[in-house]
């Protein structure tokens with residue numbers, strides 16, 4: 001027999017999302033995508049240089065309020081380079097949330113550094129700065145301007161806050177801990193394009209921030225990512241490192257370091273320009289969808305729909321249902337029941353410290369992250385479900 005709560009949730013989602021099959025998150029191409037792609041083909045600028053690359057960088061900087069944006073092949077590459085230009089060295093440790101997509105930890109590993117896992121906050125789903133401060137006071141110390149892990153003897157160089165499903169993390173608290181322990185802040189804003197924290201766009205609080213334009217993100221370039229920074233020297237070195245470190249010259253192929261081919265092709269940037277034009281519409285639709293779910297779930301006891309943290313604007317990229325502790329046992333039944341009827345829902349990620357490559361990494365107590373992992377369910381979240389014409 002199905003638990004009544006499972007039935008209530010299936011009913012609430014069907015009321016909002018309509019007839020199945022309903023994907024978790026479908027991209028939408030309702031603007032200048034075709035025209036801009038055709039322009040690439042007509043001009044033969046399809047590859048790694050072209051006017052849309054420069055334009056997409058300018059427009060991303062203008063939209064987010066960052067002084068500079070550097071576009072790259074994907075969000076993981078953006079994080080990798082963001083960590084490198086922020087001074088992360090082989091052998092360092094980097095604080096990352098245990099509750100994140102694997103790219104955050106992978107980017108640290110790509111630098112030959114070690115991810116060091118941090119607990120989450122129940123309210124924001126991001127790093128919990130109070131718990132982190134207590135942990136660092138007991139396990140780390142600042143010596144010669146570096147934060148040393150007393151247990152491993154390694155330098156903890158940086159911290160990577162991530163804005164989970166678009167919900168801004170407690171940036172003030174995180175910046176305060178980072179300042180007190182000499183940690184460089186690299187913001188993983190892959191999921192939060194359009195989200196602001198106290199009036200400023202997410203991704204511009206640290207030395208560098210990064211975005212992703214993968215197919216499931218709020219805007220997509222097929223695959224793509226960007227670095228955001230206010231530091232012109234950092235922007236230049238990110239551009240250099242992502243474009244094979246080639247020295248400018250009319251014909252010579254001279255490269256001054258081992259670097260990467262992380263350039264975003266003009267074709268993808270063209271898609272990005274067209275998508276960015278529609279971002280305000282997507283944001284409005286996602287907000288309307290959030291309100292519809294809130295209404296549909298208002299009488300359902302035992303779950304809450306994650307809302308906007310105080311002083312923040314959320315892009316509502318993925319609508320997030322959180323089960324109360326006492327009904328957490330129903331997590332998998334709810335996932336099964338919704339997916340069985342073609343309403344695509346997904347759990348949060350398996351926490352990083354439970355994945356084989358990261359099992360032995362240093363970590364604090366991850367009580368909240370582990371609990372959230374058992375209680376989060378993402379609901380069908382395509383912008384179209386919140387459009388004026390939708391039911």
Ligand SMILES: *Cc1c(COP(=O)(O)O)cnc(C)c1O
Pocket residue numbers: 074075076077100101103104162188190191212213214224225
């Ligand atoms: C999507 C995402 C990334 C980057 O992913 P790519 O697929 O490489 O663009 C990084 N961090 C988080 C939290 C993400 O959700």
